[in-house]
Amino acid sequence: MSFKDILNSKKFAVTAEIGPPKGTDIKEMLHHMELLKGKIDAANVTDNQSAVMRICSIAVSKLCLEHGLEPILQMTCRDRNRIGLQSDLLGASVLGIKNVLCMTGDHVSAGDHKGAKPVYDIESVQLLKAVDGLNGGRDMSGNEMKGATDFFQGAVVTPEANPLEPQLMKFDKKVKAGAKFFQTQAIYDIGKFKEFMKHARNFPVKVLAGFVVLKSVGMANFLNKNVPGIRVPDELIAEIKAAGKEKALDTGMDITARHIRQLREECISDGVHIMAIGMEDKVPEIMQRAGLL
Amino acid sequence: MIITKKKDFGELMENLRGYKSFFLLGCSECATLCGTGGEPELAEMKKALEAEGKEVTGTFVAKTGCQVLGTKVELKPHKDAISKADCIVVLSCGAGTQSAVELYDDKPVFPANDSLFLGNMTRLQMFDERCSLCGKCILDKTGGICPITACPKGLLNGPCGGCKDGQCEISPDIKCAWVRIYERMKKLDRLKELCETTIEAKDWAPSQKPRTIVAREEKKK
Ligand code: SF4
Ligand code: SF4
Numbered sequence: 001m002s003f004k005d006i007l008n009s010k011k012f013a014v015t016a017e018i019g020p021p022k023g024t025d026i027k028e029m030l031h032h033m034e035l036l037k038g039k040i041d042a043a044n045v046t047d048n049q050s051a052v053m054r055i056c057s058i059a060v061s062k063l064c065l066e067h068g069l070e071p072i073l074q075m076t077c078r079d080r081n082r083i084g085l086q087s088d089l090l091g092a093s094v095l096g097i098k099n100v101l102c103m104t105g106d107h108v109s110a111g112d113h114k115g116a117k118p119v120y121d122i123e124s125v126q127l128l129k130a131v132d133g134l135n136g137g138r139d140m141s142g143n144e145m146k147g148a149t150d151f152f153q154g155a156v157v158t159p160e161a162n163p164l165e166p167q168l169m170k171f172d173k174k175v176k177a178g179a180k181f182f183q184t185q186a187i188y189d190i191g192k193f194k195e196f197m198k199h200a201r202n203f204p205v206k207v208l209a210g211f212v213v214l215k216s217v218g219m220a221n222f223l224n225k226n227v228p229g230i231r232v233p234d235e236l237i238a239e240i241k242a243a244g245k246e247k248a249l250d251t252g253m254d255i256t257a258r259h260i261r262q263l264r265e266e267c268i269s270d271g272v273h274i275m276a277i278g279m280e281d282k283v284p285e286i287m288q289r290a291g292l293l
Numbered sequence: 294m295i296i297t298k299k300k301d302f303g304e305l306m307e308n309l310r311g312y313k314s315f316f317l318l319g320c321s322e323c324a325t326l327c328g329t330g331g332e333p334e335l336a337e338m339k340k341a342l343e344a345e346g347k348e349v350t351g352t353f354v355a356k357t358g359c360q361v362l363g364t365k366v367e368l369k370p371h372k373d374a375i376s377k378a379d380c381i382v383v384l385s386c387g388a389g390t391q392s393a394v395e396l397y398d399d400k401p402v403f404p405a406n407d408s409l410f411l412g413n414m415t416r417l418q419m420f421d422e423r424c425s426l427c428g429k430c431i432l433d434k435t436g437g438i439c440p441i442t443a444c445p446k447g448l449l450n451g452p453c454g455g456c457k458d459g460q461c462e463i464s465p466d467i468k469c470a471w472v473r474i475y476e477r478m479k480k481l482d483r484l485k486e487l488c489e490t491t492i493e494a495k496d497w498a499p500s501q502k503p504r505t506i507v508a509r510e511e512k513k514k
Contacts (some may be wrong), residue, residue: 078446082494104453107445107463118446125450126494140494158454168476169488172453176491185454228457 003042003070003099004038004152007206013271016283018043020055032280033067039284047074051111059096073097076105081121082140093149101154102127103143125177132178154181158229159196175203183273185229186212190262197268209263214252217241257289294321294411295386297418308403314348316378318393320358320385328418329406330384350377358389365396387410428499436477443470
């Protein structure tokens with residue numbers, strides 16, 4: 001069943017991430033694909049994540065298809081103007097890529113080519129509209145194309161953004177622009193997430209809650225201090241602390257599994273998005289603990 | 294006004310290597326306010342060049358350096374000093390420098406400054422960039438705050454996910470432009486309008502370079 005069909009059939013969807021490497025050695029990445037194949041419903045392929053130059057997300061999405069993993073092509077507006085974006089979308093379409101996640105993209109100053117010229121000719125809301133147009137057989141200038149695309153397009157949202165209101169305004173605009181599904185920034189507070197879902201449920205869109213496994217107290221503190229839109233509550237930090245250094249990761253995985261289980265049992269979200277960040281090999285185990293495998 | 298910064302003196306000397314005598318041209322408008330091309334800076338430059346064993350044949354602060362015809366008239370009395378100089382060093386913005394280029398096609402002209410941006414002076418010699426001269430102003434839709442300039446990504450429909458506690462992803466010292474726009478529109482009771490308008494992909498054609506406009510013909514239209 002395709003990712004789109006799974007979401008539309010109200011099954012609980014699970015997505016994870018494949019991070020293209022810098023360089024042409026793809027052994028480890030192929031190993032990750034092998035690990036996730038048959039377990040998750042689709043894999044996000046990141047687009048020069050954190051503005052660090054790597055293999056392009058279209059090539060790796062195609063590799064996913066060849067290796068039996070359905071890709072969600074991440075596309076940011078940082079590196080291409082509207083001509084480049086649309087042209088790449090058409091290319092992705094003929095390669096059989098169905099899902100696209102429209103994002104603005106981290107600024108070049110975060111990455112490893114700080115002197116690069118950031119493009120941002122258009123942004124996420126406008127990219128969603130462009131995808132909608134391509135699906136309808138027209139490009140951004142209104143030209144009729146020979147053959148339309150058939151993308152299932154999504155976007156991202158930060159449910160714990162501070163302040164939240166401007167973020168919700170953007171969420172609403174993304175829905176209006178044609179986003180069919182959303183993947184969220186990592187969440188750690190289910191109560192707060194429920195609040196966000198109350199808002200999201202006003203719209204006919206699917207929401208996959210984002211998860212990043214906590215590996216240590218240090219990591220939790222780092223996230224709280226440095227990563228926008230992430231807030232790890234004190235109770236969780238205390239829980240990991242109490243488990244001791246040896247069992248910290250294990251406890252972090254338990255917490256993620258527990259949260260996923262709750263989201264599913266209480267039908268809070270339509271699925272989850274597990275961002276492993278270097279721990280791809282742990283994803284199947286987290287799924288197992290959450291009762292998803 | 295146009296914000297300028299003095300070039301590193303070592304870099305300038307490198308560019309002027311091979312020339313012995315100079316005419317220095319400043320500007321009484323922006324460059325004077327920036328402290329990069331007024332009387333004191335010209336005097337300072339003269340001293341510095343002389344200390345390097347160079348000759349300064351004359352100095353002049355143009356009223357408005359980017360005004361080509363006005364500058365031409367003003368420079369007439371300095372004809373001899375200019376012809377004696379190997380080259381002209383301009384202490385204004387890139388536009389002022391190119392006025393001199395246009396007026397003296399047989400003489401090398403060198404910039405002493407780097408031109409940075411169109412800025413607002415918020416305090417004495419403190420400048421903020423607020424407009425990028427995009428060619429089609431959208432301040433009407435954004436509560437008078439320019440997201441093309443104030444947001445490092447130039448986003449037109451709301452904040453990115455990088456906004457942290459109201460501050461910008463790029464620098465914790467800058468407030469997120471979209472948080473500012475949202476707050477201002479809220480204060481003006483125009484939130485509904487902000488939330489319900491999706492700003493379309495910007496037409497960048499009006500910012501296509503180089504731009505030329507004949508204002509007197511615009512008037513007739
Ligand atoms: S929208 Fe911004 S950059 Fe464009 S003219 Fe207005 S203030 Fe300047
Ligand atoms: S944090 Fe705000 S100002 Fe900074 S890039 Fe994102 S939207 Fe623009």
